[in-house]
Amino acid sequence: MSTHTPGDDVPVRRIDRILAFMSLGLLVLSIACFFSIMIGTGSGLEQADFSTGLWPVVTIIVWAGPIIAFAMILFILISSFVRRARANRGA
Template identity: 55%
Template sequence: MSTRSSGPDLPVRRIDRILAYMALGLTILSIVCFFAVIIARPLGVEDFTTGVWPLIVVLPLLALPIAFVMIVVLLVMSFVRRSRANKGA
């Protein structure tokens, strides 16, 4: 069982908030694009090589790994910050 320090919680930094919201936004956008591709086929879209469809098809392939890396960076930054705060207390 872990013990909790009696001191106040650490404030959330701006970079933490930005990384969290960007990762969330990229994940939601990727999921929406993924479902758009799934739904487009039964609706009669035959050609995914014209218009905005190439972007919609490729976006989840790029955005999901980027969002994952952002979440890992956010976790590492949080662990380092908490470790430094606990050493100082």
């Protein structure tokens, strides 16, 4: 016979869902930007200038996107551990 623990009924908050989907979206966007840079450099256009237009923004997304997504996931994990600990301590 299993016992019921209070940590089983901890609800998922809206901010956790928002951060999870934002981190997933940021990772997908970062991968898409990475492939766009690969296609842009491999297309054979010698006149392509990656220092103008949207290319600097695309490059920043490729560099900073995974780091920010990882930080969001860490925030979700830490907040869920703290919430479970408080729920288990209170019951």
